[in-house]
Every structure is written in C-alpha cells, then in structure tokens.
Amino acid sequence: MDRCSLPTPLFTFGVIADIQYADIDDGYNYTQTRRRYYRSSLQLLKNAQRSWSKSAVKPQFILQLGDIIDGFNKVHDTSERALDTVLREFNSSPVKVHHVWGNHEFYNFNRSALLHSRLDSRLHADGSPSGAPARADIYAYQFSPFPGFTFVVLDAYDVSLLGREESSEQYRNAMNVIKLHNNNDDLNCPPVSESLKQRFTMFNGGFSKDQLDWLDCVLSSADEKQERVTIVSHLPVHPNSTDPVCLAWNFNELLAILRSHSSVVCYMAGHAHDGGYCLDKDTGVHYLTLDGVIETPPNSDAYGTVSVYTDRMVLEGYGRVMNRVFMFS
Template sequence: MTDHPSQTPLFTFGVIADIQYADIDDGYNYTRSHRRYYRNSLQLLSKAQRSWSESAVKPHFILQLGDIIDGFNKRDGASEKALDSVLRELSRCPVEVHHVWGNHEFYNFSRSQLLRSQLNSTPRTGSSLAGPPAPADFYAYHFSPFPGFTFVVLDAYDVSLLGREVSSEQYSNAMDRIKQYNSNEDLNCPPGVVGLETRFTMFNGGFSKDQLDWLDSVLSLADEKRERVTIVSHLPIHPNSTTPMCLAWNFDELLSIIHSHNSVVCYMAGHDHDGGYCKDEDTGVHHLTLEGVIETPPDSNAFGTVSVYKDRMVLKGNGRIRNRVFLFA
C-alpha cells in the first residue's frame, strides 16, 4: 500500500460503525453464527478514541456510521444511560462527530427524540457548502471540511417501518412496499427467497423521492464546483459491497443518482458487521462497508483513520479493518 509518507494530507477523519453498546453479557446474532460483545464494545471505542487523540495527525472529525447502542437497551429501560456512556467516551476525542442513524437508533428512540438528541449532528455542523438544506421530513445534511471536498449524510430509514408513527402515511407506504416481497408474520425474518429480495425486512429501509431529489440537487452543485463527494449512510447500496440481506430497499435508485453525477468518489456504510468493499467499475466510486465493533473480539478492534489527498483517500485500518487506497477516478 502506498500512503505517501512524505506528503501531508489535506485533512483526516476517523470512521467507526455498529458499536451497539449494551451493559449486558455477550450474546449472538439472530442466526447464532456470530458472537456479540455488547459490554466490551465500549472498551473498543475507548481504544479507538485514544488512538485518534494520541495520533501525530489528529482527525478533523469522526464519522459514526450508526447503531451506536443496541436495541436490548430499550428492553432493559437503559437507552439513555447507554447512549450517555457512549457519547461520554466519544467526547474524550475533542473533535466533532457526525452521527448516522441506523435501525438500532430507532429501536431505542422515536424519530422526534433523535431529532432532539445529541445524535442529531445537523445543528452543530451547519453547512459550509452553499446549497439546499434538507427538508425536515428526513435526517440528512451536507458539510465541507476542506475546500473542494463535501460529505453528505443520508437517512436510510426515511422510508421504513422504524421511526414512523403507525398511523402515518409514511408507515403505510413502507408497509405496502415490504409486503410486496415479504409475507412472513415476523417482518424481521427475510423473505423465503435467495438473492436481492432478501433485503425486504423490517430492519432495513430506504430513501424517499424527496430525499433522492435533494441529494440530486446537492450533487449537481458539487459537479459544477468540481467537488469530491463522499456519501455516508447506515445501509450499503452496492450489491457487491455487502450481503444482499443488508442492502437498502431502493439501493438501485440511489445508485442511479450517483451514476448521473461525476462528483461522488466514495460511499460508506455500516450495518453488515462482516464488512465489505467494491469499486463500481462504471463510475469509479468506492463502496466501503465497515466491519462492526459489536462482533469484534476483545483482543482486536474495528475502526479506521482516513487521510485525504488531492487524488485519493487512504484508509488505515485497525484490527478487522483492512488498509485500503481509494483513488479518485
């Protein structure tokens, strides 16, 4: 790997996904194929923040890609306490954190609660890029940490059964969508098929037309200004970067938006705890799915630091996360 040791990066940032902290004993995922280290995930986060804090070149910001605490906290009435523990640990690294919302955020809190919480990064960051703010119906925003570079945070549960009132039109529309493919009584159980349709479960979601239209306008402006854009959300959108069961419902529509612009260089997501990566050969866009902290053994870790240069981003992985170089097309 070439990481240009003689060059100073334009800026750096940290990235971490699926911490899913809960003060409970270890358990397993729903298929009992992967061990989950609920309590130890906080210790791995602590090691990550110490690494970022003690680095010779400190990150300018952190991307937290969703599922910051586990849904078991809701069962135990510990949602606020667990969130406070994780945010306290993150605050030890004195840089801003951009929070993505995943399914476990909605297991613990309502959408209105999340909008009022510290997991709403929008008020603290504002938008240093001239362009349209996102409508209030979904949680999305964009920011520019350095001239020529833009990051866009997307709401992968804008269209979802999670976080929407049962009586709402959004909930009804999401139910109609999932029922086209999933006839199980338990909608968290994937459809009895193989392939891409397994994504139609209750723990996934998608992007509304309004959100896609907003993204299209943000990317159009970035195209004009020749910006390099990185999009982040909880759900992966490229079939070759994840297992099909973890894809966003309408991944193809978001891919189509990206294909129509030349400014996007990278898409980062979590959700699939095994991680994944592919480069879209049609567009040159890098699709990175970050390994999850929750299924990382205590003697390892799962976080990265990305150094950004004029022509590439260089990911230095820790533990389960591989080093990678993302050349800009």
C-alpha cells in the first residue's frame, strides 16, 4: 500500500533522541572521532517542534528517548539552566512529552533527584495497579494513547553505576556485573574481548529482575487483550539494531521476554547516534535505534513523526532519520 493511499491514522506521535544540549562550543565524542553540535541541538529541537505543531494531524504525544542535556553541563554547573532551556522549548506546545532516561541524565542528576524532577513522566502513566513497577526507584511505566495500543517506558539504568550512591547495594551489585567482563581502570573504556562484551561499560546499564518480572506481567495482560505494544528505552537491546558497545548489559534477558509475547510490535531506543534498525523475522518485532540530534549538523535534522494504523506504524523521518514502515505481524 502506498503511503498516500493510507487512511487517516488512529493517532500520531513524535520521536526524538539524544539532544544533549549544552551552551558550549562544538566538540567531539569520547574517542574524539565524531563532531558534536552542542548549541545547535536546541535549534534542531525547535525545527522538530515547529514541524509537529504544523502537522495536519497533530501528534498526540512526543517520545524523548533520553540524553536531553549533555554531561558537560555538570562540569560547568549549568545542569538546571540547560534543562530549563530545553524543557521550555518542549513546553512551547501543549503536547505531552514522555521522557526516557539515558546516561547523560545521570551525569547531571542522581536518581533521587530525577525521581522528583520534571523529567519524571510517570504522571502520564495508566492509573491501573500494573501501571508501574512496585519498586518506586524504578523509572518504568505504561500508558495507552488509544484503545488497543499500549506503550511501555523502561528504565535501562535500573542496574547501573550511574545515579546510584557508591555506598548502596545497587551500586555494589552493578559493579560486580561490570567487573566480570571489564577490567579496565577506566570503566568507560570497552573491554578488549568478543564484540558483544563491549557493552559492559559505565555508560550502559541493565534491567533488574523486578523490572523484567513487571514487564512480563504487562505483556501477558496485553497478549490476552490482543493489544499492540511498543516499548521504549534509551539502550538498544537487539544486536542487529546497533553497535555492540551501545547494547544494554542484559539485553538477552529482555529479548527473551519480548520473544515470548505476541503483543509486542516495536522497540525504540536512542543512545547510538548513528541509528539502526532490524526486523526480528521470527517474531515480527521491529527494533529501531533513532539517530541522535547531538551529532547532526546544523543544516540537517534528526526527528520523526509516527502515524499508527490498525495494521502498521509509518515513520516519516526528517534529515538523518529514514522513512520506515513497521508492519504488524
């Protein structure tokens, strides 16, 4: 079916990732190989907001897939000011924004601060008992924008060295996980080993058993109701959708859960600024890694609008983001 022949969508939503705004001059990534456009990332967000506000069918919500401001803000003591600047732009329209947490959120704020911040979007969660995990320190929730469709926001740094007090049990447990595979003095340096083990770095994290058990229950309920479920998080979980160094620590455990449920149709992530995509042909689940704003030149763009139909989702990409069609199996 040609896109022009598609009927009016059931609903649409916007998606953007890795804005990483900071009021500093352009710089480079950790390995000094990729240029980063810290100031102009705000203009690219404005471009996206302008496009969404002028759409014939207005997006019902926006998915912000993490790393909303850059870690350099912490160094310059400008974290709150940078966050104010970016959120002011998001607040320029009345559309709800679902914020995902990435590593740069934790470079700027600890977990306790984030759980009481404007980046806590759980007020948009479903009011049902299963709307969020029982553990209050896990930033995960579900919401339903339209009957028959559910979205689940996952906390990819639930198990992590980032955002946790060094004296905490959670920090010690995460250190035990990473040290099994990474013996470098600098834990942001990937281990020299098989490619998939390169994910065991400090800028990644994983999903706790409590969160995975909750997700399993959410998806079981969606299976029974024959709903379509889209899952969003900061870290990619399919090896064919990203560079191995960007994968979640226990991506295989999450994949096993997704593959055991018929309701899952798509998983969206950020983190890997070059983007990526793959289709799991055994399950029909689409894995999208969205291109990052921060490494997008000022004369381009990096965002998308997704139109949802009964049998598919259609991503209209702008700039570096490719157009894609996600058929429901």
